[in-house]
Amino acid sequence: MVRFTVLASGSKGNCTVLSGGRTRILVDAGLSCRELFKRMKLAGEDPATLNAIVLTHEHQDHVNGLAVTARRLGIPVYCTEATHRAWTRWLTPRRQMSYAQWLEMVRKQAAERQAEPEPVENDPPDDLEEAAVENSVASVAPASSDPASDPSSNLPPALKDDPTWLPAIEYFSAGQPFSIGDICLNPFTIPHDAADPVGFVFSSEGVRLGFATDLGYIPPNVREQLRDLDLLLLESNHDLEMLRDGPYPWSVKQRVLSRVGHLSNDATAEFLADDYDGQAAYIILGHLSENNNLPELARVAAERALLGRASLLANRLLLAAQHEPLSAISF
Secondary structure, three states: OEEEEEEEOOOOOOEEEEEEOOEEEEEOOOOOHHHHHHHHHHOOOOHHHOOEEEOOOOOHHHHOOHHHHHHHHOOOEEEOHHHHHHHHHHHOOOOOOOHHHHHHHHHHHHHHHHHOOOOOOOOOOHHHHHHHHHHHHHOOOOOOOOOOOOHHHHOOHHHHOOOOOOOOEEEOOOOOOEEEOOEEEEEEEOOOOOOOOEEEEEEEOOEEEEEEOOOOOOOHHHHHHOOOOOEEEEEOOEOHHHHHHOOOOHHHHHHHHOOOOOOEHHHHHHHHHHOOOOOOOEEEEEOOOOOOOOHHHHHHHHHHHHOOOOOOOOOEEEEOOOOOOOOOEEO
8 A cells, every 4th residue: 555644744844754565754854853753643654664764855844853853763864965965064063263273273183193103003994993983883773663762872972962963874866766665766856946956756556656845947857757646746835926925035035936946826737737647646735835825825726727627536636734744645
């Protein structure tokens, strides 16, 4: 059975659980670990059964609970290398120092090097020392069935205090499909103001699910990916008039409206009317803005675009919410 559960969707946090066969993955971790586990319990999902976390991009509403959740469950994180670098930079404090402080630091480092004893023949080479450190990290106890237990408690203090430490990190590249257990993932590039943002087509047991949020427009490559789907989760972020008349600073409005911002109700409706093939059983509208949109406006725009194609068997229209999970969809 394939099961798709949106735990949260919006500017305050995004998380979705996807199950296929014996594999269960979390797509983005934009809620705190505590809230994420709470939502999973409400949705009938067990956090201890998660096999991996997959990231679309590094913005805070998609990674807010990433490190704590991955550590607590002892599971790997899959993302592009550029996304990982950007997330690491975001979490690493930037230290500023004067030239005098920098010069003093250099002098201390030089003095420490001079004070180091001469290496003896029995000393292991640097690469073996590094391997020993890696082995100490790899020997962390696996996650227990209790999600409250934290395997990072067994880490050396230097790693335990590192906010960017993850149990394991696996890189993928847009355009190159890969698998996690029984789920095949096909990542594709989307236009958004992040380091290397992606959408996905997930496949398992003959079921195909499209996942595309946080994109300023729908380019040809995305249109091509969002075909022959059983389920489509697509962004419908804002109403144009509400955004223009709303409380955001003009610079933020420009960002949202740009080609690396977010899809409006009108842009989503245009895709559904002109480029969508009408094959999906479910269409989920996601990432609705709480300040610049209303669920009724997003729904009406999409329903008009579908021109009566929605029914109980095809193109059933659902809206993902920010503050409560959407009922699970099973195939």
